[in-house]
Amino acid sequence: MKLTLSPDAEQIIQEQLQTQRFSDPEAVVLAALKNFAATPPDEFEIGEMQSLLEEGEESIKREGTLDAEEAFISGRANRKVEPLGEFLRKSPLADSGIEIQRKEK
Numbered sequence: 001m002k003l004t005l006s007p008d009a010e011q012i013i014q015e016q017l018q019t020q021r022f023s024d025p026e027a028v029v030l031a032a033l034k035n036f037a038a039t040p041p042d043e044f045e046i047g048e049m050q051s052l053l054e055e056g057e058e059s060i061k062r063e064g065t066l067d068a069e070e071a072f073i074s075g076r077a078n079r080k081v082e083p084l085g086e087f088l089r090k091s092p093l094a095d096s097g098i099e100i101q102r103k104e105k
Contacts, residue, residue, distance in 0.1 A: 003029070006097035036091065 005013070016028045044052075066074075088094065 001103045004099040009096055
């Protein structure tokens, strides 16, 4: 994969390399991507999260909770797998000037 970085992205990578936490630029990018993948998007309006939490607590009072195994099985059955291209287009890196190309084997 070949990436073309904006000057801002290059500066961030250089700053991270200077911390000596990463061995090379690829390690910085990989850590950033793993962090991005593990972080849920912040798409809530002010107060919306609190409202959703209260709604969930009320639901627990009314309906109780699910067994963890039952919830896991139900969640897997309903999970939508997103194509990699769609995932990358929604990524914060999409507008960063980074060009992502598939590496030939």
